[in-house]
Amino acid sequence: MQVRRYSDPVEFYERVEPFLRTREAEHCLLLGLSKRIAEQGYDKPLYEALVEVDGEVAAVCVRTAPMNVILSEMGDPACAALLADDLHLIWDALPGLLAPPEPAKAFHDRWYELTGAIPELAYRETIYRLDKVVYRPAVAGEMVRATEKDFHLLLEWITAFHIEALGNTTTPDAEVIVRRSLNAHHHEGGMFLWMVEDNPVSLAGYTGRTANGIRIGPVYTPPEQRGNRYGMAISAALSQHLLDGGRRFVFLYADSDYAPSNHVYRKIGYQPVANAYQYNFRAGG
Missing domain, CATH: 3.40.630 (Aminopeptidase)
Incomplete structure (x- = not known):
């Protein structure tokens, strides 16, 4: 070894x-x-x-x-x-x-x-896989690919997602993520917005193309738009879009301890396959 x-x-x-x-x-x-x-x-x-x-x-x-x-x-x-x-x-x-x-x-x-260094469990994640969308909510609006004109909104929402979802863990540079997504070939990555009457209400990205699949993330709905199932709508629509584009599977990571998001993903058709733990290291003594 x-x-x-x-x-x-x-x-x-x-x-x-x-x-x-x-x-x-x-x-x-x-x-x-x-x-x-x-x-x-x-x-x-x-x-x-x-x-x-x-x-x-x-x-x-x-x-x-x-x-x-x-x-x-x-x-x-x-x-x-x-x-x-x-x-x-x-x-x-x-x-x-x-x-x-x-x-x-x-x-x-x-x-x-x-x-x-003392390990501190930051969060537990469930890795999901989907091969068929089994539920799409009847929600007003449509999914639209984000473009350069949406840069500042994407940057604001990705930053907010990192603060809320990842807390005190080391997070990627939001500007780098947004720029990479906007510049990516569509089969490799990108971001979509859920639009209701020309107003963006939720976001979902995808990246990490593999031999047979691709990974969704992040998914973010600002607090004032929550409770309307926009996050479920865009997650289901993007998953179907990626399957229609030739991917056999769609993957995602979800916080294992946050029941609402796990319920949403399972209802759409995602199945749990494994767990991953995120630890922070704190200097000892």
């Missing part, structure tokens, strides 16, 4: 994609992220590594600094501890971790031993 780091994102993606694709829904975030980096590069410190056992990929790890570490599913959580050791050769401190429950525990236990 050994860690192997990669400096070439293309070589890394080609090496890990077959392993990640065996559990495509669970790895939708890692698949989409490593694919985008292989195609577009990354201009900040980047860590891409895997654990090999008998020459085969057993675990995958990516960190796009300053963001959190992301771990794949793995048969042996000891792989996560090895990756913690290797990351510690580069960074003395990390903001946090997103990983399946058992690898998350193995990693944060080892990180505590190495650094004294």
Whole structure:
């Protein structure tokens, strides 16, 4: 069992994609992220590594600094501890971790031993997969693709989403997300607005194209528009749009402890496939 780091994102993606694709829904975030980096590069410190056992990929790890570490599913959580050791050769401190429950525990236990950083559970997420939309609410309005003229509204709403949904966790740059979405080829990503009488009332984005699927997120409805099922309407409409465009599956992450959103997604047709835990690391002592 050994860690192997990669400096070439293309070589890394080609090496890990077959392993990640065996559990495509669970790895939708890692698949989409490593694919985008292989195609577009990354201009900040980047860590891409895997654990090999008998020459085969057993675990995958990516960190796009300053963001959190992301771990794949793995048969042996000891792989996560090895990756913690290797990351510690580069960074003395990390903001946090997103990983399946058992690898998350193995990693944060080892990180505590190495650094004294205390792991704090920020939130638990459920990874969902949909292959057929089974319910679309009868809601006034229509879904419209966002364009450059919507930039400032998108920036405002994505920022609000990060504050509300992600709380005190390390969050991506909202302007980068909006600009990337607006510039993306339509089969790779974008954002839509739910419009009622020419007024935007909800937002949904998509990104992270995989071999067979694509991931929805974020989904955001401003507080003054909630209670009208606009979030459900745009989630269902975008899911159907992506399936109609040739995707076999649509994936998404949802806060496991927020019952309303989980009810909405299950009613639309999403099925839970796995859990992922987000931890923040707090300096000890």
